[in-house]
Amino acid sequence: MSEKMKNRILPLVMALFIGGMCLVSVFTPDKEYSNAERRRLAEMPELSVETLMNGSFMKDFESYTMDQFPLRETFRSIKASAELSLFGKKTVNGYYAVEESISKLEYPMNTQMLNNAVNKFDYLYETYLLPENIKPYLVMVPDKNYYLAENNGYLSMDYGELFSYVTEAAPYMKNIKIEDLLSAEDYYLTDTHWRQEKIIDVAERIAEQMGTKLCDSYVENKLKEPFYGVYFYQSALGSSPDELIYLTSDVLDKCIVTYYDYGTPKEGDLYNLKKAAGNDAYEIFLSGSAPIVSIENPEALTSKELIIFRDSFGSSLAPLLVSGYEKITLVDIRYVQSSSVGEFVDFADCDVLFLYSTMLLNNSGALR
Amino acid sequence: MLFSSIPFLFYFLPVTLLVYYLAPEKCKNFILLIASLIFYGWGEPRFVFALLGATILGFLFGLLIGKFEGTKWSLVFLLLSVSSSVGLLLYFKLGTFFPIGVSFYTFQLLSYTIDVYRKEVKPQKNFVILATYVSMFPQLIAGPIVRYQDIEMQLFSRKLHFSNISEGIRRFVLGLGKKVLIANALGELCEIFRASNEKSVAFFWLYAVSFMLHIYFDFSGYSDMAIGLGKMLGFDFLENFNYPYISRSIAEFWRRWHISLGSWFRDYVYIPLGGNRVSKARWIFNIAVVWFLTGFWHGAAWNFIVWGMMFAVLLLLEKLVYGEWLKKSKVFSHAYVLLMVLLSFVIFNATDLREAADYIAAMFGFGAYPLISDEFVFYLKNFGMLLLVGTIGATPLPARLMGWMKGRASLEKGVNLLEISGLLVLFVLVTAYLVDGSFNPFLYFRF
Known part of the structure; x- marks a missing residue:
């Protein structure tokens, strides 16, 4: 191609690309929601003298154009590929993949956040447990990085230090260690969470340490929809989808599950299969985020009750503890104020377990 | 508005260029002025008034300096012009808010009125043309500092070629x-x-x-x-x-780094102070003044002053002590x-x-x-390749390689095709990074 020809073709090619994307962007109907990012997308901002003069129109317009850009997910994947292949980066926006398992760097240890979590635990202990003379249990669920990061050359928190820090800061809790029972394969490839079918031994150890025996045998049920976890979309790194398996049993089938959203009790399912086709299939476990949920076991051979302060890891674990208790109540203080918990939960003569992932402890700002 | 943003690349730029190319010759400056004001006002609309105010002052002082050419009033108006521009710059540098690009456009206005006084350019009688020059969006907010005399002719007539x-x-x-x-x-x-x-x-x-x-x-x-x-x-x-x-040498570094700023200080501060054709003590003073101002231009903070003065010391050492040895x-x-x-x-x-x-x-x-x-x-492993690409990219090697390939008749056709596809791929990559990313500030906007 001659220089003269190049000088004519280059502007044409660029004009076609820029003009084409501009026109597609203008004439494509706006999307309201991004399944990939699980958030509402920015809408065209209101144009007025006020929004122009205070600059909010320009700021919001920029967000709008980025959110509504044509082929947005394709461009995000292109960026991820360029970062890894072209620039040899080991992480993309903090995400990395080991074989097909995607994770996000959890580094460094944030003592301020750990203190915040422990302060919340202190409050719950002093307000509800100490008057009832209850000694609670603590399970810290190692996040995926515990098994993936350091071994593969990624920055890793000193988890031993984190475990010690929390146990020393909350000496009133009996710590139940579970990290030796898990491995990277026990977590979904594309998600933060553990697989329910892989944590039966974890449930048994917790029950044993709390002086309870579990007596249930489970049937594996596979969701027919592929499971694309939260990391799949956030990272744009690409991976095979996971299979999501949930466990059922005669005992679990007869459980009565009550959700206390906004304080009003409402019966629901242990596994909410309507969520299977939603944005986050992991939400089939106890319907995802909920402030207070109780699971009653009419087949129980005991009158013991368990109260679990938990994050989302508890949603898939709690059903596996059901056979050891008459009732389990799960409290998520990300969605209910710690000071309001007493209005809904009676702690008398209950076992109490704090079950939190290291990821949440290290980012505990959402605890209320 | 940032060049490296979706609104600029996919809305502002194509629309502006389309209107600009289609407009008749006599309207092009006006269109460029309007586009530039929209571009500047996009971030902080209120600062458009500061830009326009400074331009009006520059325009009026330019006319007055020209009108009273050869009289003491010409110098008075020049001093008023310099005082108002420097005053505006000081006000913003020392104040709590700082309009982007103010350091650049005040220096452009200063060079214009000084050049009018020096009779190197004629005063511009058309406000639209002067305002187009001062506010031209490509260089408005982070330079280079374009002097009026360098583009005076182009403001009146410019040819658009495919090349x-x-x-x-x-x-x-x-x-x-x-x-x-x-x-x-x-x-x-x-x-x-x-x-x-x-x-x-x-x-x-x-x-x-x-x-x-x-x-x-x-x-x-x-x-x-x-x-x-x-x-x-x-x-x-x-x-x-x-x-x-x-x-x-550091002297060579400053002939290659931010050339428009270095040459501005040389022509409008260093040489008027006497340059190096003075006594040694005065010359050292001149160097110190220029580099103090260079530091201060970047910000009213001690680290910038020390940064500037460090170069003054190094330049003096090179001239007086180890320049030959280097x-x-x-x-x-x-x-x-x-x-x-x-x-x-x-x-x-x-x-x-x-x-x-x-x-x-x-x-x-x-x-x-x-x-x-x-x-x-x-992080060395994570950014190692990027650091390597950056290091090689900061040298003339890539340009020399491209020049070598273009110089070979047998490769020229392939190279031109490669250039088009390479630029398109680069633009697609940039788009991908912009769509995904949020870390995007320009460093020199704060100066």
Whole structure:
């Protein structure tokens, strides 16, 4: 191609690309929601003298154009590929993949956040447990990085230090260690969470340490929809989808599950299969985020009750503890104020377990 | 508005160019002026008034200086013009809010009125033309500092050729790539370092090198984009960078770094003070004044003043002590320039002098830091390729390779095809980074 020809073709090619994307962007109907990012997308901002003069129109317009850009997910994947292949980066926006398992760097240890979590635990202990003379249990669920990061050359928190820090800061809790029972394969490839079918031994150890025996045998049920976890979309790194398996049993089938959203009790399912086709299939476990949920076991051979302060890891674990208790109540203080918990939960003569992932402890700002 | 943003690349630029190209010749300046005001007002609309106010003053003083040419009133109006421009700059530099680009457009206005006084240019009687010159969006907010006399003719008449437009696109896309793919990523590494609780001696050095490359790719990338946009609009702006990191003396470095600022201070401060054709003491004073002002131009903070004065000292040492000796060793002279510039940018980027001193001390082992840390190793691996690309990209090697290939008749056709596809791929990559990313500030907007 001659220089003269190049000088004519280059502007044409660029004009076609820029003009084409501009026109597609203008004439494509706006999307309201991004399944990939699980958030509402920015809408065209209101144009007025006020929004122009205070600059909010320009700021919001920029967000709008980025959110509504044509082929947005394709461009995000292109960026991820360029970062890894072209620039040899080991992480993309903090995400990395080991074989097909995607994770996000959890580094460094944030003592301020750990203190915040422990302060919340202190409050719950002093307000509800100490008057009832209850000694609670603590399970810290190692996040995926515990098994993936350091071994593969990624920055890793000193988890031993984190475990010690929390146990020393909350000496009133009996710590139940579970990290030796898990491995990277026990977590979904594309998600933060553990697989329910892989944590039966974890449930048994917790029950044993709390002086309870579990007596249930489970049937594996596979969701027919592929499971694309939260990391799949956030990272744009690409991976095979996971299979999501949930466990059922005669005992679990007869459980009565009550959700206390906004304080009003409402019966629901242990596994909410309507969520299977939603944005986050992991939400089939106890319907995802909920402030207070109780699971009653009419087949129980005991009158013991368990109260679990938990994050989302508890949603898939709690059903596996059901056979050891008459009732389990799960409290998520990300969605209910710690000071309001007493209005809904009676702690008398209950076992109490704090079950939190290291990821949440290290980012505990959402605890209320 | 940022060049490296979706609204600019996919809305503002195509619409502006389309209207500009289709408009008749006599309307082009007006269209460019309106587009530039929209561009400037996009971030902070109220600062458009400061820009227009400064331009009106420059316009009126230019007319008055011309009208009273040869009389003492001409000097009075020049002094009023200089005072108002410098006053405006000082007001913003020392104040709590700072309109982007004010350092650049006040210097352009100063050069205009001084040149009118010196009879190097005629006063512009058409406000639209002068306002177009001052506010022209390619170079309005981060330079290069374009002098009126350099583009006076082009403001009246300019020819748009495919060759100019094509060259403009090439420069613009390369600048965009430098900014978005390299500068932003290295800036991110600098931010990671600053937030790190696991610093080490090696990590301090990694930070210093990263910032040195970051500021070069950020600022020279912007200059490339400005020059490229200028070409697309029919203007030829002077170069602002010429591979400064290959210099063998600090004097040479400043002939290659931010050329438009260096030459501005030379022509409007250093030479009027007498330059080097004065006594040694006066010459040292002149050097000190120029570099104090250069530092202050970057910000009313001590680290900028020390940064500027550091160059004054180095330049004097080169002239008076070791300048000749530097010429004898290629390796040493390159290492000397790189080390001095590296340290200068640590001072430049520090939040205060205390931090600058702490960082430099830490780099030489005078801090309570280990030699190496896990974070350093990880981030060196993570950014290693980018640092390598940046290091090679800061030298003339890629341009020489391209020139060599183009010089071969047998390769020319393939190279041209490669150039088009390469630029398109680069632009698609930049788009991908912009759609995904949010770390995108331009460093020189704050000056």
